[in-house]
Amino acid sequence: MNIKGSPWKAGSLLLLLVSNLLLCQNVAPLPICPGGAARCQVTLRDLFDRAVVLSHYIHNLSSEMFSEFDKRYTHGRGFITRAINSCHTSSLPTPEDKEQAQQMNQKDFLSLIVSILRSWNEPLYHLVTEVRGMEEAPEAILSKAVEIEEQTKRLLEGMELIVSQVHPETKENEIYPVWTGLPSLQMADEESRLSAYYNLLHCLRRDSHKIDNYLKLLKCRIIHNNNC
């Protein structure tokens, strides 16, 4: 095409370019490791790979723990109805479908994941303590709970590392939903107590699934540029 003789085309091209920049700024992938090479001992790609592996593992453990608990204590007793309670992380603005996830910007997405992970530190700790203190503590559930607690901590560390690499300027945001379900875990009434456990494990399964999903989305977005 002859540029010389087609100023219209040049102009439209420029307009297209600018509009793309404006519209697509949300989903434009940030350069890898803008914080400088000094902070990137492990590549971002590896960090994401590890994070996805961890989140997948945590979600598998949560699912297994939940099904075991359900099979053992609450199967067929209609607990599922009561378990459609709100989880303590429901207050967080988590995207519920793909479109919402895609519209969320990267920075907020990462902060959200970190918040969810932080908010689960305490519930997991109490879960382990309470299950351990149960009479005839179910070994399978206890071991999984312990493993989930540990892996969640590791995942949190990894996420913080990712955030520091991708968004070094992010201020540490310590706000996260607080879990208050400890008294319900210690209730004397067995039915209520089982219901509380059921709810907690159900929420854990769901949140771990969310984290796993979000990380996979982010990985494909940041590392592979939406082309996994």
Added chain:
Amino acid sequence: MDLWQLLLTLALAGSSDAFSGSEPTAAILSRASWSLQSVNPGLKTNSSKEPKFTKCRSPERETFSCHWTDAVHHGSKSLGPIQLFYTRRNIQGQTQEWKECPDYVSAGENSCYFNSSFTSVWIPYCIKLTSNGDTVDGKCFSVDEIVQPDPPIALNWTLLNVSLTGIHADIQVRWEAPPNADIQKGWMVLEYELQYKEVNETKWKMMDPILSTSVPVYSLKVDKEYEVRVRSKRRNSRNYGEFSEVLYVTLPQMNQFTCEEDFYFPWLLIIIFGIFGLTVMLFVFLFSKQQRIKMLILPPVPVPKIKGINPDLLKEGKLEEVNAILAIHDSYKPEFHSDDSWVEFIELDIDEPDEKNEGSDTDRLLSSDHQKSHSNLGVKDGDSGRTSCYEPDILETDFNANNIHEGTSEVAQPQRLKGEADLLCLDQKNQNKSPYHDACPATQQPSVIQAEKNKPQPLPTDGAESTHQAAHIQLSNPSSLANIDFYAQVSDITPAGSVVLSPGQKNKAGMSQCDMHLEMVSLCQEDFIMDNAYFCEADAKKCIPVAPHIKVESHIEPSFNQEDIYITTESLTTTAGRPGTTEHIPGSEMPVPDYTSIHIVQSPQGLILNATALPLPGKEFLSSCGYVSTDQLNKIMP
């Protein structure tokens, strides 16, 4: 009646505002749904089937649809249009109102389709089916639980390779992910399972789940046709999607003449049976009486021995039998050390004269062989600090000093010393002669020599009687030639208890018994040159064309008639042949012995050594290992 009660309660509950999220009402509602579901089978008694949910499914986590069975109207009661209502808890955790299905059409009949705007993944849904306002079925779920991916598409295969035999082939099967699953953005991660079978088989072979979209399938038979299918599922869930379309694989026949059946050479069987057969044959041969074959396979390792001689015999010290046996051998040449002119006396410990009467001579010899001799040598020998034979000067001076002025007992010292030194020298000389020694198999053990040391005291020997013994000893131990350095060949033992050593001149000569005949002449001359005036009587005999064997057998027992002086029966002449049986004629060509018997001790005049008195022209005795021949001594002495 229960059903009506339930429906009544539901209607009451539904009419109120209980769906705003209060827990008890929702619980009641859910309980009602669950109880309805459990009660449903009982409803069949009315011969009308209520519509109920068959399946709710979401293929890509962005939409989902629910299907139900159509109502079968058998009964009189006709059901109205069926409606589906759904509700979902919003973010705040509150249950919202029941809403009707947005799309009854897209998913087909008796279905409700929820598009992406209505689908929230982590928010639980509850749906209910109503007919004429009556709820007939209800269900609660979250979208993630009902995800079932679509089957993969675009299956194809390529040939990887064909085996050498042309019977088997490997192929690579490829496919694509279902198009509606958003893999690129990471919304869904799928894993696949491939199954294949031959066309006329019934059972599918399954492979392990894989994450990639291509996989090799190994070892398919070339002449058969195969079917391949793939299905997918989400990594986290357990629900597999539907199978893809079947892919037909027909492998091209490369070789028209391929084998019809699989034939593999039974290498393993052949190896096993071969080894087994060989082992059996080996054992048969080993344990069979066929000595020939046995010898062929396992030839016996020759042990050193003389034919007809039992080595144990030697150990026991039966000297008589040994001598008798030895005499059988052709190569056996008894040494006529009875001449005694060439034997050397070694004075052993005289402190215990009783010893000569203890036990048999041979036993004593054997039992106390080295210890006594060496210890005696060490005890009596005040020359422990003397140098070895490598410094003959010192030895000579000592010899001179001691020999002249000391008494009889001292005479033995230098002799012993010389013996020692000679032992050392002999060793050296023996080494030079080692090639000769190898020619003859060692037929006797060194202990034979020790057997001769009957008495700890050196004794003059009767040449006639004792030479044979010496000869025995000497000849009997060709293998001990190498040991001469530590041992002196004892040719005889005098009654007084002294041991007569035969000189180790044979070794010097380097001639073993077997070579004696042959190398007589040559060795004679060699050794004559090698050493200064010493030669053993054996060598002397060698030089004599006739080897006097006669007297060997006759005198087995040493007859010690001599007194305790070192007298040899040999003549005093140095050059003349000796009287007696030996018929030594020490000519000018005498081989040089290591030991020389003392002919006469004329203290303080000195020693007269036997025989050896060969005037080796131009060769000083000093160069020797310290032995002085009588001749040389005569030269020294007045």
